[in-house]
Amino acid sequence: MPIPDSPARPASYRTVLAVPEFRALLLAQTLATCGTVVVQTTLSVLVYARTGSALLASLAFALGFTPYLFGATLLSAVADRCPARDVLVVCQALSCAVAAAMALPGLPVPVLLALVLVLGVAAPVFQGARAAALPDLLPDGGYPLGRSLLRLVAQSTQVAGFAVGGLLLLAVPAAHALLASAAGFAGAAVLLRYGTRRRPARLGRGGSVARASLAGVRQVWAVPGLRPLLLLTWLPPALAVAPEALAAPYAAQLGAGPAGVALLLCAAPAGSVAGELLYGTLLSPATRARLLVPSAALIFVPLLGFVFRPGLLAATALLVVSGLGYPYAMALDQRTLEAAPAPLRGRALTLALAGLMAGQGLGFAAAGAVAEFLDPSLVVAGAGLLGSAVLLLCRGATRRSPVRAAPGPSTARFPNTRTA
Structure with a gap:
């Protein structure tokens, strides 16, 4: 039985x-x-x-x-x-x-x-x-x-x-x-x-992979509910790398040396790890969804404090708090999955991840280039201001383009585990 x-x-x-x-x-x-x-x-x-x-x-x-x-x-x-x-x-x-x-x-x-x-x-x-x-x-x-x-x-x-x-x-x-x-x-x-x-592929084979990939990029971008989600995937991380990109010149400006660079580089990742654990264990999926944009804003608001050129400990504290906002990606991942039509899911997620990595690389280069002309602290604060503006625009876009539920192929279920 x-x-x-x-x-x-x-x-x-x-x-x-x-x-x-x-x-x-x-x-x-x-x-x-x-x-x-x-x-x-x-x-x-x-x-x-x-x-x-x-x-x-x-x-x-x-x-x-x-x-x-x-x-x-x-x-x-x-x-x-x-x-x-x-x-x-x-x-x-x-x-x-x-x-x-x-x-x-x-x-x-x-x-x-x-x-x-x-x-x-x-x-x-x-x-x-x-x-x-x-x-x-x-x-x-x-x-x-x-x-x-x-x-x-x-x-x-x-x-x-x-x-x-x-x-x-x-x-x-x-x-x-x-x-x-x-x-x-x-x-x-x-x-x-x-x-x-x-498991079987979501689509059958036929035709050029490159042609299908290019067509998929156009089709993914044509899905109204996906566009603001892709922008939220790409733009905030591209701007948020400014403190990491400028950790060495900022630490040198403070006279902190290599130890100061290491402290600044570790601050945001430490906040991110803590935030992931807190979001994953304490917040329900519905709460994470409501906090998507506010969580992303938490990345950038502390960066505005760099306009005052904070000392090493204050700058580290600001970056730890900024890192707490990175788990906005948990809600964003779920919404992107729901917005992507099943036949385009692989291409949508590949495009999202590739844009994320490429955007961070461009963000590093842009922060370094601007810091040739402006004080590093002002560049970081400017990244915070631009990031906040991007979130305001994306917030309006997500309200205008609600995500539709896409049918998912999964029929898996969690086992009913019990603690001893």
């Missing part, structure tokens, strides 16, 4: 982690993120050692982010036209092969930089397929919490990855560190292959 389904429970971090497929996905991302960070760190050191050029060393680090818009524009249809598990496994297998190729002795620096570009092209496809697959793994209400956990783990893993990369380079040659990265990507591919279930 079949056992009836247990009653569904409200989504929480505990119930999200109780889903075996999500645990496999989370662990795979941890390995992949560590591998990516170690590759970036190792190549920066390796290229600088070979060339003595700080520019080429920085390019080795930054080139991985450059192809995000290219990959999202021309390859985003892959997330909808192929089974998500296949896309995730192939992306990690490709990353493994690229990292192993980087370890070959005597590769010219241009070849190494070209291989970094290959990693960067695969990244938005992987992230879009992963985001599109989450609703299939998790039931209603679980998607924003799953994305929240992925962000928390990614932030922590990036810090750990930089530390591990530095220690590896002290202990072993660069080629061995790159092989360790390749092993991490291989482990992620194995976890995804055997830890998640293969």
Whole structure:
């Protein structure tokens, strides 16, 4: 006699982690993120050692982010036209092969930089397929919490990855560190292959992937309810990176030295982690939805205080408070998922994530360029003012274009877990 389904429970971090497929996905991302960070760190050191050029060393680090818009524009249809598990496994297998190729002795620096570009092209496809697959793994209400956990783990893993990369380079040659990265990507591919279930693609194949991707970008932008949500995904993070981009010159202005730079860089991420945990455990989905724009405003209002050129401790406190607003993305993730038509879900989420990464890169560059002419504190305050204005415009747009509910393919349910 079949056992009836247990009653569904409200989504929480505990119930999200109780889903075996999500645990496999989370662990795979941890390995992949560590591998990516170690590759970036190792190549920066390796290229600088070979060339003595700080520019080429920085390019080795930054080139991985450059192809995000290219990959999202021309390859985003892959997330909808192929089974998500296949896309995730192939992306990690490709990353493994690229990292192993980087370890070959005597590769010219241009070849190494070209291989970094290959990693960067695969990244938005992987992230879009992963985001599109989450609703299939998790039931209603679980998607924003799953994305929240992925962000928390990614932030922590990036810090750990930089530390591990530095220690590896002290202990072993660069080629061995790159092989360790390749092993991490291989482990992620194995976890995804055997830890998640293969589900059919949302769309059938046929025609050019690039043509379908470009058409998908136009179709995604044509959905009225998606436009303000995409702007909320892209613009606030692009402006919010100003304090991070200018941490070094601002700390130097205060006479704080490297310790001050580290303190300023850690402040907003610390607030973000605390905010994610508070939002995820204390607020209901309905409350998070109501607080979407006010939460995003919390990112920018504290930045206005930089107009007074605060000291190190005051600036750190302002950035911690600013970081508490970053979990606005939890409500935004859910609304974006609801607004995206099912056949366009993969392309919509790939475009959102790619625009987020590209926008942050542009935000870094813009903040640095403006700081050549203005005091860093004024640039940060200006970013706070611009961010507040953007939110006012987006708030009106979201009111005029209510999000419609899109049918979701997921039939998964949380297990009825009990605490002992």
